[in-house]
Amino acid sequence: MKSKIIEKRERGVSVADLACTYSRSTSTICTILKNKNKTKETDASKGVTRISTQRLRILDEVERLLLTWINEKQLQGDTINENIICEKAKVIFSDLVKKAPG
Structure with a gap:
């Protein structure tokens, strides 16, 4: 889910829209986006x-x-x-x- 949020944000989807889509608060979405480098590194290394x-x-x-x-x-x-x-x-x-x- 975090990877999808990051991808959509990079394509220009607003934080508010992401929060509605994933039923999360905007602060949660912002935290995910703030830690996107860690998320990407973790996903890549696992695969x-x-x-x-x-x-x-x-x-x-x-x-x-x-x-x-x-x-x-x-x-x-x-x-x-x-x-x-x-x-x-x-x-x-x-x-x-x-x-x-x-």
């Missing part, structure tokens, strides 16, 4: 942390499993090309996503 932490873990696992698979194929004497590797990476990724909690 980045969640995305990159989850994404990096699963990609690390995909790379590890893919490298193991490539080594096994080479030991078996099988020829593999870029397309085969890409397809296998997609399969590994989708399997890990299905198994991931959440």
Whole structure:
């Protein structure tokens, strides 16, 4: 809600209109606007942390499993090309996503 209030104010909506829209007092709206830098920093950092932490873990696992698979194929004497590797990476990724909690 705070982010939406800040966005609307930056687009030119008056404090009184925001107070009516969100059923808050004008002083509450002013306090939110006064602390908008903190709100923006907090929102941005939360999103980045969640995305990159989850994404990096699963990609690390995909790379590890893919490298193991490539080594096994080479030991078996099988020829593999870029397309085969890409397809296998997609399969590994989708399997890990299905198994991931959440």
